[in-house]
Amino acid sequence: MNRTAAPLEKSTASPTPQSPNFIQILFNGFVDLIDRLMAPLQNLLGVQRMAYIFVLPNLLIFGIFIILPMILNLSYAFTGSTQLFPADRPFIGADNFARLFECSNFLDPNTCREDVFWRAVFNSTIFVIVQVSFMVVMALTTALALNRKIMLRAFFRSVFFYPVLLSPVVVALIWKWILQQDGLLNAVIVSLGGTRVPFLLNAEWARVWVILISVWAQMGFFTLILLAGLQAIPSELYEAASMDGASAWASFRNITLPLLMPTMTVVLVLALIRAVQVFDQVVPFTNGGPGTATTYMVQYIYNTGFTNQTREYGIAAAASVLMALILFTLTFAQLRLTRAGQNES
Amino acid sequence: MNTIAQYLTRTRGRTRLSLTDVITYLYLTFGTIVMFGPVLWLVLSSFKSTQQLVRFPPTILPYRQETVTVEGYDTPLDLYAVTMEDGTVRQLAQVRRVGIEAQMIDPTNPEEIIRVNINQRQPIESVVFSFDNYVTGVQQFNFWQYLWNSVVVTALATILTLIVNSMAAFALSKYQFRGRNAIFLVTISTLMIPLSVILIPVFLVITEIGWSNNLIGVIVPGAATPTGVFLLRQYMLTIPDELLDSARIDGASEWRIYLQIILPLARPALAVLAIFSIMWRWNDFLWPLIVLRRSELFTLQVGLNSFQGELQTQWNLILAMTVLTLLPITAVFAFLQKYITTGIATTGMK
Secondary structure, three states: OHHHHHHHHHHHHOOOOOOOOHHHHHHHHHHHHHHHHHHHHHHHHOOOOHHHHHHHHHHHHHHHHHHHHHHHHHHHHOEOOOOOOHHHOOEOOOHHHHHHOOEOOOOOHHHEOOHHHHHHHHHHHHHHHHHHHHHHHHHHHHHHHHOOOOOOHHHHHHHHHHHHHOOHHHHHHHHHHHHOOOOHHHHHHHHOOOOOOOOOOOHHHHHHHHHHHHHHHHHHHHHHHHHHHHHOOOHHHHHHHHHOOOOHHHHHHHHHHHHHHHHHHHHHHHHHHHHHOOOOOHHHHOOOOOOOOOOOHHHHHHHHHHHOOOOOHHHHHHHHHHHHHHHHHHHHHHHHHHHHHHHHO | OHHHHHHHHOOOOOOOOOHHHHHHHHHHHHHHHHHHHHHHHHHHHOOOOHHHHOOOOOOOOOEEEOEEOOOOOOOOEEEEEEEOOOOOEEEEEEEEEEOOEEEEEEOOEEEEEEEEEHHHEEEOEEEOOOOHHHHHHHHHOOHHHHHHHHHHHHHHHHHHHHHHHHHHHHHHHHOOOOOHHHHHHHHHHHHHOOHHHHHHHHHHHHHHHOOOOOHHHHHOHHHOOHHHHHHHHHHHOOOOHHHHHHHHHOOOOHHHHHHHHHHHHOHHHHHHHHHHHHHHHHHOOHHHHHHOOOHHHOOHHHHHHHHHHHOOOOHHHHHHHHHHHHHHHHHHHHHHHHHHHHHHHHHOOO
């Protein structure tokens, strides 16, 4: 405390705006206070075991809001009725799962008892395949372009990254405005001699646009990761290749692609995991419609558990357990792939 | 002219602009239009009046029809440029329109009514950036309340995240204790458990604690971010242990070491996490959507979503409110984009 008083006197004496730094004084006082309060604890536990105290708040939040819900989720999945409290819910075994899988023909959702669930599964499958492949190709193209020696590189990089920062609601509204009947895109189409397209009222178009806007919104993030991967490739390799007379395509195939593979794996799996979970952007954009055209897995879970007339918590939880299984498989695949990649190199 | 061409074709390191460079620039320019154009269109549209917004095809800039106040008429009259029979163009104000005939007057001579075909008149417009949508929107949308909620959530959650995550990272990077690896593994593996998978039980837990319809319910649960713990731990591992040991010899307690040595040294990593946390929290949608049911507690994102549901057709207000919602995060990006991009490139996470 004595030390902190000194700069205060100095600054009041001199007219220069040397900050008295009240924050520093406050902070030091705060440290002293914590020090006093925690001293008995440290005497009791010893230095090394203080780590438990430091890690405790984080673990508590994890435990209460992630681990506990995970366990509860399993309990919901195996119990029935529309009661929210687990104690009120009778155990029904795997009935919820059986109901989800009650289908006379798995390729036709109309024959399933929970037809919306299967529609959501089909929608999600198509979304994941198309969105991830399109996005990875676009992100790689952009990263390659940004990795060249070009002017305004920092500017272009920020431009491609900017949409990542926008919230799902904002992204949805920006595009809804462009795609509406009298919107900018229809104006362009009409001026080129076409007729207006009801983009968000047509099931196929709505699916296409959900994919396009999610690529628009996320691409910059993956571009950035790929760009970091590209920049980590030593330039000597390219110099040596060009000295040996290798063509640009040959050095791309034999240097860039193999050395970028670990980064690509990370990007691919992160993109897959995100695509399986698509939800945030769709709610304000199409809210799953028209009909169920853009209802994906999470939307199904959300609707079943939160917005439908009868709250089928058990069905929703069973569906989310299935989704968790998919996500774990993907994560596990990533670990295996990255490890395999490390062994090779 | 020659120098401009030289300037444009100048490249870094190489002497000539190759075909690949041309394609690269074309691609990047096209990309700039696609990535930034929609946002620009939103901003331009937000300054248009309702009449302008329903106009098809739309104009790029916001226009407003010129009006004139004429004695004897209560409301200002719209001004038109009228092509007369003899080919001259006169500026006339429209009194009323009957079918295809418009009754116009000359503002300088309001007694005489001139009847013209509506095809002969063109509205006189000028570019005006009007803030009317913003003013009305802020009143109708309960904007200040939502903004306040968003700011409270973002600020408190970020502070809490920094404290809780840095404490855990300190323990995980600087101590040897039983269960350390297990705790680290559990922390990292929760990266893979998205909220969407545990929606229902989380809702139950929040309700049981009594945090449903409470901003605390939005702030606390997301504070233990695995990304944050990982990022800070990796950074703290680079702080030499000798520093801690010598502080201990000088009699510093573990809390003093954490507060006065570790935190100041980890400032760069804390800054990156702070920026991340602000981005996450400001844009968060799913969690507040579940926890908050009363509209006076909505954050901007949830408010905006419900606003667009209620007012399907009031695009003028929605556009203005969307711009206000994206403004703060754009400002953060403009000032801190270097930290954001390097932060993401190094951690590879969001």
